[in-house]
Amino acid sequence: MxxxxxxxxxxxxxxxxxxxxxxxxxxxxxxxxxxxxxxxxxxxxxxxxxxxxxxxxxxxxxxxxxxxxxxxxxxxxxxxxxxxxxxxxxxxxxxxxxxxxxxTSVRMRLVREIALAPPGGISMEELARCYNTEIMVNLRLQRLLGSGDIIEKDGLYRIGREGNFFFIFDAIAAVLKKWIAQ
Amino acid sequence: MFYIVFAVALFIASVITHIFFCRRVVKTGLHAKAFIFTAIIFFGVYALSVLALWHSPVLDPRSLWGLPFRITAGLIFLLLVPVYLCFYVLTQLTSPSKKILLSISQRGALSRADILAGIQEEHFIMTRLNDLCASGCVARTNDKHSLTSEGQKIAAILNLMQSILGRNVGG
Known part of the structure; x- marks a missing residue:
């Protein structure tokens, strides 16, 4: 050896x-x-x-x-x-x-909805019935409430904790964006 | 630990090169392919250096500095590439969840209707549908949308993932 x-x-x-x-x-x-x-x-x-x-x-x-x-x-x-x-x-x-x-991807959801459409394709109105902004927001509010990133009280949503992953990632991306300065 | 430090240093060098490239290039938008190309070059430098140092007496493999974690270091380099890309993409794109959190953070408290109104202003679904058409995944004919062969491949992968994960569509 x-x-x-x-x-x-x-x-x-x-x-x-x-x-x-x-x-x-x-x-x-x-x-x-x-x-x-x-x-x-x-x-x-x-x-x-x-x-x-x-x-x-x-x-x-x-x-x-x-x-x-x-x-x-x-x-x-x-x-x-x-x-x-x-x-x-x-x-x-x-x-x-x-x-x-x-x-969570909007694009992937759209691909899946269009894939389920009949052979002739799907119109914007039909697509909006399957997936629209309201459905998108509801899904995200569900997840964010479940993770504790936001809290709901008396019909109002507030930040649940400041140090959540989204803010941390956003802060890192902001530094990177400053360096790239596009 | 030399190989770990060397691999991380080369990765940082590839990031710096990409940042300089992004600052100089006139065309705006994502330059992810440029970073992947840069990373491949720097990984090539790492691989060639490892080969050159393989039986070199310069590093004592029994010392902490000379421990030959060549494969591990290479894997760490490769995994740092998508990590960087995740943050790089965030510099150009805003996700709906991030928009919701930033809106609530700026206003202190928001009702569901206000959140919905704010998200609708961004036209997330329309812009992403346009992106899918522009990238060739979706074909738009007389207001009807259908998947191209490229889009069908993506749909097939998503179906496979659904059968493995057992989870319904997200979005």
């Missing part, structure tokens, strides 16, 4: 642990999200991601006990952290680029 081959195994184990943990998240997600109502979607997603976050660390700990690779404890700790980072990034990309657009 040449020097570093054990550490190369460590690299493969790290990537594998991160990807495997993400697959566990996907399995839990596919099974449980069938029954999640739209208003509980964001909260359930967050719980699912946080719950599986520690799995890469457990997995790497298991590999450490089994001495799956010849490496120092320092290397194993780095590997566990990196596996968690990898799993976190995979979840982030999945939620924002796959599940998010499927669940």
């Amino acid at each position: 040449w020097e570093g081959e054990g550490l190369m195994t460590m690299d493969v184990l790290t990537a594998g642990a991160g990807i495997f943990s993400f697959l566990i998240f996907l399995s839990v997600h596919f099974i449980t999200f069938r029954w999640v109502r739209p208003e509980n979607l964001l909260r359930s997603l967050l719980v699912c991601v946080v719950t599986v976050m520690g799995f890469p660390v457990l997995l790497m700990g298991f590999f450490y006990i089994l001495k799956a690779a010849d490496a120092t404890l320092q290397a194993w700790i780095c590997a566990a952290i990196l596996a968690s980072v990898l799993q976190g990034l995979l979840c982030f990309v999945y939620v924002l680029c796959v599940f998010g657009p499927y669940e």
Whole structure:
């Protein structure tokens, strides 16, 4: 075994642990999200991601006990952290680029409604009966109320908490927009 | 940890290159493809550097700095690309949820009717339908809308996702 081959195994184990943990998240997600109502979607997603976050660390700990690779404890700790980072990034990309657009995208909803139309196509009036601004707003108010980002009292909606993901993402995008300055 | 730092540094360099490109280009709009192209080039630099350093004595694999997390670092680079694109797209587009939250935040409290009126002003559905027509996913003929072959492929993927996720249409 040449020097570093054990550490190369460590690299493969790290990537594998991160990807495997993400697959566990996907399995839990596919099974449980069938029954999640739209208003509980964001909260359930967050719980699912946080719950599986520690799995890469457990997995790497298991590999450490089994001495799956010849490496120092320092290397194993780095590997566990990196596996968690990898799993976190995979979840982030999945939620924002796959599940998010499927669940919330206006364009995707329009494509689906037009796909269900008869062969001759669908007019704007017919499309508006299936999906319109009111339906779009109702769906979003449901989700935002369920996640606690907004609260409703006496018929008025208010911000539920300031540090929600939308504002955080918006702040980062605002900084990026300032740099791009288009 | 050299490979992790190197991969992240190259990713940051690709972002900076993209920002400079966006500032210089005259045509407005999304330049997502430009970033993907830039990221591919920088990832190529990473891959070639990894190959060059493979058996190099420069890095001690037993030290913290020299730990050979080559694959992991490469994967982190690749995953950071869509992460950046998500934020980049937000600089150009406003989502209905964001509009709702910003409107409520600015006014303190809003009724459902006010929220609806504010969203209707943005014409979210019409603009996105026009985008779908412009991108070739939807064909518009005499006020009738139908899916093109490209749109049908997207619909097929959405149907597959629905069968896997077991969830009804969102929107």
